[in-house]
Amino acid sequence: MTRLPERLESGSPYPLGSTFNGLGVNFAVFSAHAERMELCLFDETGRHEIARLDLPEWTDEIWHGYLPDARPGLLYGFRANGPYAPEEGHRFNPNKLLLDPYTRRTFGRVRWHDALHGYRVNSPRADLSFDRRDSATYMPKSVVVSHAFDWDADRRPNTPWSETIIYEAHVKGLTQLMESVPAAERGTYRALSHPDLIAHLQRLGITAIELMPVHGFVQDRFLQEKDLVNYWGYNSLAFFAPETRYMHNNHANDLRLAVRRLHAAGIEVILDVVYNHTAEGSELGQTMCFRGLDNATYYRLQKDNPRYCVNDTGTGNTFNLDQPRVLQMVTDSLRYWAEDYHIDGFRFDLGSTLGRTGDGGFDPGASFFDVLRQDPILGRLKLISEPWDIGPGGYQLGNHPPGFAEWNDKFRDSTRRFWRGDAGVRPEFAARLSGSGDLFDRRARRPWASVNYVASHDGQTLTDITRYEQRHNEANGEDNRDGHGDNLSCNWGAEGPTKDAEINSVRERVRRSMLITVLAALGTPMLLAGDEFGRTQQGNNNAYCQDNEISWVDWAQAASKEGESLSAFVRRLILIRKHYPLVRSNAYLYGEEIAPGIRNIDWFDERGEPLSDDDWHNAEGKALVMRRARLTEDGGFEAITMLMNGSQASLDFDLPAPHAYRRLLVDSSDATIGERDVTEKTIAVQDRTAILLYARGSIE
Structure with a gap:
């Protein structure tokens, strides 16, 4: 662009x-x-603003204008003029530079300063005051982009x-300690x-990697003041732009390349x-x-x-997806990632919030769900909800509409409690x-709607569940004081690492039993990155601000004798799940008799006797x-028969x-036990042990 015009077309x-x-x-x-x-x-x-031009047209509440001769790479932002009337919900302040909600790329990062606020911080009138300082110096800028990427040979796995x-993972934490990756690319x-x-994921048998937030996000001021960071990234500001911290040499196409290579690996x-x-x-x-x-x-x-903002999320504000233009922005963002990055699905943080309607309640028929389900692109992707928030009636496990899977915390908690x-x-x-x-x-949903896990990024790792009680x-x-107070965990006799062989033996057994539970239950199994070889966070169950060895996956552990043994065990479990359809049944089973004495699912005690009502109510x-x-x-x-001994003694x-x-x-009980034929009718099952058997026979 050689010369700036005096006005836009x-x-x-x-x-x-x-x-x-x-x-x-x-x-x-958009601004209404x-x-x-x-x-x-x-x-x-x-650093320097070189022009300020009015967007000349306002059509259907969209402000727009055209800048001839402008090229990709141009840095820009918006300033919105309007009423500053917080009591009416309006907080316009043209002194504040605003990021384009649809920007595909950002330049620079937020530099915390009181000028970023629309009001005078520490004023006696609080947010009713008005701040006239220019915030542009402290704001990232939007960037005009024109991406070109060759997707011709890409094929979605469509698993x-x-x-x-x-396999849930953090972009940085997954490879930061992986020595085979060039240092500059980790x-x-x-x-x-x-x-x-990719070879590691293939060996395990993983079919999908779920990446923690990659949308452009902001570092919290209170964390930076404590020399900490927002490691997890749940503080989004740019819903169309990949987070620049994860770019190598500022290469925006690296994420596309990763998607393409992962797709090629299935x-x-x-x-x-x-x-x-x-x-x-919040309003402060x-x-x-968006506020401006x-x-x-x-x-x-x-x-x-x-x-005042409604705070159903615990972060100070809540997006209003009841508004058509806000809903449009969210769906446009999803569609952009699906089409321009070939993303295969989405996991929605605090999904209950997205289903709240005008009265503040949750509705499985909310516009957000309806729009996604009918969309010819989004409706064919994997859609997963975290089915809760902190607002009234926020816990909505099982209440999402067809087409959605949901994180099942009841599975997580009951698994931890049984094996404890x-x-x-x-x-x-x-x-x-x-x-x-x-x-x-209900409504033709299938078992896959339950995402079964025992550990996720939010909480303890699998190893720590068996190593720390606090x-x-x-x-x-x-x-x-932060993080969950009750992890439903057990240290089995010592808090943290120990050299006690007996304690370590129990811990390893419980971990393997939990892994069998996750991978042999009906539903969609999810593993936390590193759990397959014993990753620890040293007891930290809320590592959202730890961008260091506490959070990073330790690949040295993967190469240890214990790590290799557990990884091999996980590979076996996944192979079993893939080989035996009964392990991953796509239909609910309710004990219908399929032959004399045989039901499609049945429950027994250690004596081989069907569980009676009294047995089910026996707390011990x-x-x-x-x-x-x-x-x-x-x-x-x-x-497929699963024997489970959650007691403290071996049982026949x-x-x-x-x-x-x-x-x-x-x-x-032992990761080295291989497959073998079973001729005996009684099997000794060690304490806190799970055994999986396959059987076939004729109908008498």
Whole structure:
């Protein structure tokens, strides 16, 4: 661009954001209540504003204008003029530079300063005051982009839900300590495509990697003041732009390259996305984008006093997806990642918030869900919800509409409690093993709707569940008050690492039993990165601010004798799941008789006797046998039987009739036990042990 015009041409209200057409750039931004919208252009350093031009047209509440001769790489932002009337929900302040909500790239980072606030910080009038300082110096800038990437040979794996195995990981933490990755590339998008990482996922049998947030996010001021960081990234501001911290040499296409190479390996890519709130915080927060463009539209405000934000998310604000333009921005963002990055699915943080309607309640028929389900692109992707928030009625496990899977914390908790040896867990545990039909079996949903996990990024790792009974979050700088107080964990006799062989033996056994539970239950299994070889966070169960060895995956542990043994065990479990359809049944089973004495799912005690009502209500019952069976084409039957001893003593399990050919597939008491034929009708099952058997026979 050789010369800046004095005014913009009218341009077009569509598409939103900045669009390069080969001759210039069209700018379009939504605001229903602004009275004037200015486009601010900056030099290549982002430090100096070189022009300020009015967007000349306002069509359907979209401000737009066209800048001839502009090119990709141009840095820009907006300033919105309008009423500053917090009591009415309006917080316009043209002194504040605003990020384009649709920007595909950002330049620079937020530099914390009181000038980022629309009001005078520490004023006696608080947010009713007005700040006239220019915030541009402290704001990242939007960047005009024109991406070109060759997707011609890319093919989505399109793994059926019933065959999906998810691996949850953090972009940086996954490879920061992976020595085979070049040092400069560790912790970046490019590292996700490294052959050694992909080979590891393939060896395990992973079908989908779920990446924690990669949308452009903001570092919290209170964390930076404590020399900590927002490591997890749940503080989004740029919903169309990849986080620049994970770029290698500022290469924006590295994430696309990683997706393409993962696809070539048969691995889907799912993004953890945060559309329930933004990084602008409460009414006392900053004015960086949505608040300055149209606070009354973008955020849910208290009806009796719109000065204040509704805080169903615990972050200070809540996106208002009841508003069509806000809903449009979210779906446009999802569609952009699906089409321009070939993303295969999304996990929605605090998904209950996205289903809240005008009265603040949750509705599975909310516009957000309806729009995604009918969308020809989004409706075919994997959609996963974290089915809760902190607002009224926020816990909505099982209440999402068809097409959605949900993180099942009841599975997590009952699994931890059963293997810890808690009393009265057996009925709940059985319901989770059978796919949680009590929660999900409605409106033609299937067992895959339950995402089964025992550990995720939020909480303890699998190793720490068996190593620590207390949280150890001192490094977070909150006097160890943050994070879950009750982890349903057990240290088995010593807090933290120990050289006691007996304690370590129990810990290893419990971990393997939990892994069998996750991978042999009906539903969609999810593993936390590093759990397959014993990753620890040193007892920290809220490592959101730890960008260091506490959070990073330790690949040296993977190469240890213990790590290799556990990884091999996980590989066996996944192979079993893939080989035996009964392990991953795509239909709910309710004990229908398929042949005399054989039901499609049945429950027994250690004596091989069916559990009676009294048995189910026996709080001290800690032995359980689950058998799933089906008829075979040759007129016989086959079955998968899981023996589970959650007690503190070894038990003899009498195998339930009919007695047929049986093969032991895996035994959590010892990772080295291989497959073998079973001829005996009684099997000794060690304490806190799970055994998986395959059987086949004829119908008598």
